[in-house]
Amino acid sequence: MTTLTQKNTVPASDSGGKKWLSFLADYSTIIFFVLMLAVAGILSDKFFTIANITNVLRQSAPLGIIALGMLFVILTGGIDLSVGSMMALVSVVVALLMPNFGLLLSLFAGVSIATIIGSISGGLVSYFRIAPFIATLAMMTIARGIAQIVTKGQPVFIDHAGFKSFGEGYFLGLPLPVYVFIAFAILAHIIYKKTTFGRLVISIGSNETATRFAGIRVERYKFAVYALSGLACGIGGIIATSRTGVGSPVMSESFELDAIAAVVVGGASLAGGRGNVFNTVIGVLILGVISNLMNLMKISGNYQQVVKGLIIILAVLLESLKSKK
Incomplete structure (x- = not known):
């Protein structure tokens, strides 16, 4: 009896250490974000200006919407490599249709095309059992190729003041695209937390075989998350196009690498x-802060890619810590 009692006794110091590691693992994304803000404020006196903060939020809006769509794909154990190409195709479709068909119809066409492409990827993955990497890689190439063909590789300038003013406009001190990001994040949170769909998406990623044995038609849900990713690309592509006017x-x-990085940095x-919606939003803001800080410090884009790669490695290591916990 004495031996058994000694065997089960945990030293107070070890217990405290485990609690500390558990705290770090659970709140690593938020802790890292706060540290990044502190570092940014120290390294650049321009970072915490109102103009710069609103600029970070405006630039983060398209990535945030795409990352939230990507989150649902990753929750099922999949991946979508076609998001960047879908955004490009949306931008050229909107630019080409707007002069003859007007604003609303061109926007609807852009979102619809992205959703259709996402649905095709979902069909290939769920019903034809093609690996997500291969299916979305193929759609990435196809979408980018179509965008190049219809424009002959040239940019198409948009001459619509109302459309361009949305990308540059403000309401109550916040850029208009940020409100779209917030609305999409709220919708994603409701789907994730409050619906059967959200719970089953998590269940599929956790144990697809058990979910299938429970009588759930897994294919429908895997199809739906890729369609949702396409919808997100349509909205994100329109916002990005409204900012540039091209x-x-x-x-x-x-x-697609930035979107995946944001989701992974968010702990998925x-x-x-x-994974969850709130941490994904924080992951998007972390990447936005890092890119903005390096731009303020006039660090080239090549070095920025290296830093993003290191951040992904750090995020994966922290995720491993969570799994061990």
């Missing part, structure tokens, strides 16, 4: 089943 076939190259597991 439909470009080379828009958002490598954007690439194996599926773990």
Whole structure:
């Protein structure tokens, strides 16, 4: 009996250490974000100006919307590499249609095309059992190729004051695109937390076989998350285009990597089943702060890519810590 009691006794110091590690693992995304803000404020006296903060939020809005769509795909254990190409295709479709068909119809067409492409990826993954990496890589190439073909590789300038004013406009001190980001985040949170769909998406990522044995038609839900990702790309592509006023076939190259990075930095597991909307939003803001800080410090884009890669590695290591806990 004495031996058994000694065996089960945990030293107070070890217990405290485990609690501290548990705290770090649970709140690592928020802690890292706060540290990044502190570092940014120290390194640049321009960072905490109102103009710069609103600029960070405006630039983060398209990535935030795309990352939230990507989150649901990753929760199922999938991945979507076509998001950047879909945004480019949306931008050129909107730019080409707007002169003849007007603002609303061109915007509807852009969102619809992105949703259709996402649905095709979802169909290939769920019903034809093609690996998500391969299916979305194919759609990435196809969408970018179509964008290049219809524009002959040239940018298409948009001459619509109302459309461009949305990307540059403000309401109550916040850029208009930020309100779209906030609305999409609220909607994503409701779907994630309050609906059967959200719970089943997590269940599929956690244990697809068990979910299937429970009588759930897994294919429908996997199809739906890729369609949702396409919808997010349509909205994000329109916002990005409204900021530049140009439909470009080379828009958002490598954007899929930023979206995946934001979700991973937010603590989601690439194996599926773990992640949440709030942390994904924080992950987006972390990447936005890092990019903005390096721009303020006049650090080239090549170095920025290296830093983002290191951040992804750090995020994966922290995710491993959570899994061990």
